[in-house]
Amino acid sequence: MALHPKIRSTTVLCVRRNGKVIMAGDGQVSMGSEILKSSARKIRRLYDNKILAGFAGSTADAFSLFTRFEEKLQGHNGNLSRAAVELAKDWRLDKSLRHLEALLLVADTKTTLLLSGTGDVIDPDERVAAVGSGGSFAVAAATALLDHTALGAREVAEAAMKIAADICIYTNENIVYEELG
Numbered sequence: 460m461a462l463h464p465k466i467r468s469t470t471v472l473c474v475r476r477n478g479k480v481i482m483a484g485d486g487q488v489s490m491g492s493e494i495l496k497s498s499a500r501k502i503r504r505l506y507d508n509k510i511l512a513g514f515a516g517s518t519a520d521a522f523s524l525f526t527r528f529e530e531k532l533q534g535h536n537g538n539l540s541r542a543a544v545e546l547a548k549d550w551r552l553d554k555s556l557r558h559l560e561a562l563l564l565v566a567d568t569k570t571t572l573l574l575s576g577t578g579d580v581i582d583p584d585e586r587v588a589a590v591g592s593g594g595s596f597a598v599a600a601a602t603a604l605l606d607h608t609a610l611g612a613r614e615v616a617e618a619a620m621k622i623a624a625d626i627c628i629y630t631n632e633n634i635v636y637e638e639l640g
Contacts, residue, residue, distance in 0.1 A: 470593030470630040471501055471513035471622045473566050474601050475586040476612040479640040482511040483616045485624060486633035488518070493554050494631075501597070502637050503537030506532040508568060510539060511637050515591035517562030524550070525559055539567045543580045551578035564591040568640050588618075611639065 484501035487494060502513040503525055512523035512528060528550065531542035543565060545581040563564040563574040571588050601619035604610055605622040610618070616636065624632045 468590030469501055469515040469596050469598045470620065470627060471515055471591050472594070472597040472601060472616055472619055472623070473511070473513070473564055473587065474570050474605070474612045474616045474619070475566075475571065476605060476610075476615060478568075478572075479612040479614045479638060480511065480568060481563070481616040482513050482566060482637045483597075483620045483634050484513045485616070485620065485630045486635065487629060488632035489629050493588060497633050498632055500635055502635055504637060505529050505565075506537045506562050509537055509639070511639060512554040513564045513590065514561050515564075520561040523562070524563055528563065529598070537567075539565060539570050539572065540580075540582075543572045543574055547574050547578050550574070550576050564588060564590045566639070583590045588614075591630070593623035594629035596626045596630075597623040 469485065475480045482502050486498045488496040488499045502511060505512050512525060523567060525603040527608065528546050530540060531545045532538045554627050565572050571583060580622060585602065586605055587598055589597045601615050602624040604615045604618055624630045
C-alpha cells in the first residue's frame with residue numbers, strides 16, 4: 460500500500476470540426492477513493508486567447524508548465540509547434556522540470572499537440588485527442604460521433620464528455636468548455 464495515494468483526475472478533450480476547435484475539461488480531483496474537489500479548472504487560454512491548453516496530472520506541476528509554455532509562446536511569437544518542442548526539450552532536460560507529473564493538451568486553430576515530460580510532442584492524426592484517466596473513453600465517443608453524425612464540434616465534445624463521466628470514476632460532469640474558430 461502506498462503511503463501517499465496517487466492523485467487521479469481528469470478528462471481533457473479536444474475536438475475539431477468545421478473550423479471550430481473545442482477543448483473540454485472536467486472538474487474532478489480525486490485522491491485514492493476520495494473526491495477532493497469537483498470544480499477544478501483544467502483548461503486555460505494562453506497567448507492572447509489564441510491557444511487552448513489543458514492538463515492531466517498534478518495541478519501544481521501543470522501550473523508550472525502553463526507558465527513555462529506561455530513564456531515559450533511569447534518567445535516564439537505564438538508559434539504553437541515551436542513553443543511545444545522547446546517546452547518538451549526543457550521539460551525533459553531541466554532538473555527541476557524533469558520530475559513534473561502532468562500531460563498537456565494544447566491547440567490553436569490549426570494544430571493539436573500532446574506534450575509529455577519524456578520529450579514527446581505528438582500531433583494526432585485524428586480530429587480528436589484527449590489526456591487523463593477518462594481520455595480514451597472521450598476519444599472513442601467523440602470519434603464515433605464525428606464519424607456517424609453531423610453534430611458540431613461543441614455538441615460532439617459535450618456528448619463525449621458526458622459518456623466519459625458516466626464511465627470513468629475519476630471524471631465528473633462539471634465540464635468547462637473553451638472554443639476557438
